[in-house]
Amino acid sequence: MSTAILDINDANLQLWHGEQHIQSPGYALLEGSEYRFGNAARAAARLRPRDVSTRYWSHLNTQPLQPALGPARHSADLVHAHLLALHREAGEPDQVVLSVPGNLEREQLSLLLGIIQQCPFEAVGLINRSVALTQPESGGGRLFHLEFQLHQALLNEMEDRDGTRRVLHSQPLPGCGLLPLQERLVEIIAASFIRQTRFDPRRKAGTEQDLYDALPSALQVLHERGEASLSIAGYNTRVQSTALEEAGQRLYTRVAELTGAEPHTLLADPLAALLPGAGKHLPGLRVLERTRLPSVCREQEAAIVQRQGPLSLVSALPCSTAPPAPAPATSAATSAAAPAAASRSPAPSPASGPSHLLQGFRARPLNPDGTPLDNGGELYLARGEWQLRGAGATVNGLPYTPGQSIKCGDTLAVAGTLAGVLIEVTGN
Secondary structure: OOOEEEEOOOOOEEEEEOOEEEEEOOOEEEEOOEEEEOHHHHOOOOOOHHHEEOOOOOOOOOOEEEEEEOOEEEHHHHHHHHHHHHHHHOOOOOEEEEEEOOOOOHHHHHHHHHHHHOOOOEEEEEEEHHHHHOOOOOOOOEEEEEEEOOOEEEEEEEEEEOOEEEEEEEEEEEOOOHHHHHHHHHHHHHHHHHHHHOOOHHHOHHHHHHHHHHHHHHHHHHHHHOEEEEEEOOEEEEEEHHHHHHHHHHHHHHHHHHHOOOOEEEEEOHHHHHOOOHHHHOOOEEEOOOOHHHHHHHHOHHHHEOOOOOOOOEOEEEOOOOOOOOOOOOOHHHHHHHHHHHOOOOOOOOOOOOOEEEEOOEEEEOOOOOEEOHHHOEEEEEOOEEEEEOOOEEEOOEEOOOOOOOOOOOEEEEOOEEEEEEEOOOOO
């Protein structure tokens, strides 16, 4: 499928176009009379809270903004500007398939399509993201999808009927979104700073922003090792993964109530992989790989893409017979050890994709059995895709999420040390 794919989830909007993968959380920052979106806006959320909005996607409407934020009249103006910014960054694709959450109301969906009519691209597909992301999971028992948005989570129970999969029930989980979870995690870590050093990073906007910026990498280290060290303004503290599990207790309790005690499968957005205690407190949890949505859209193109006539929401897809999703999530220590054990067995090289790691002017061949990197990092093959492990590992400057596939052109680093750029060398 050459058409771009846009996943509209305000916790992390994603757009795939060719080899490009753009990620842009639903933050808008006012700078003068212009706006910046995504990671640049998120980096100013604690420094300039009055100039940042995070509710324009969840509150998509044409009501006057309260409080006002620059020249935008309403949230629809901010959504329009964010879409234009994504479109430019992705190389200006002509056609886009939209993946939307199930809690988007009919009026909001109509407004979104009206906004896109004013954009320099055409929407040629509209799919419920839970219906797409739960493909190709199969097997007995109930099937759920847990979606993390900025201000809430959404639990969808799926139903297979007459050979198609659709959403049976959709239950919002207020207070369980990415922002509330972050706030609880930061509160626990700040208490650790105070207890160990008498320093409170929340007392000043700058150090509070530093703490929020350090959180993704710290959660990744916690996931891999069960313990992490954080340094803010010259002060250091160590935290245990178990000490942070209470941050997700509200989510865990509510999900357990809704899914029940009988066996089930719970597919979750990648954020769940880094949430302390998720594997222990969410039975049946499987963390979705980041490439699931574009893969399904390619496989189900005939059912999703609508280039003729008015666009309508695809709320059901034919049940797939492809192999099941990744293995269930486990505790941080087990999850970190499992890939290491798997890498001891010879793994076939993928037919295409990265073949070498470019380090300066030297192209280093990748070993399917494991390519060691500095600071204890390693590249390895899993399910035919190159993946990365190591404390503080990043891809293109962003924290690496376990299970994330890495591709040609990605810049890798481990614990702040540049590892190189992935490339494909042909004709060997």
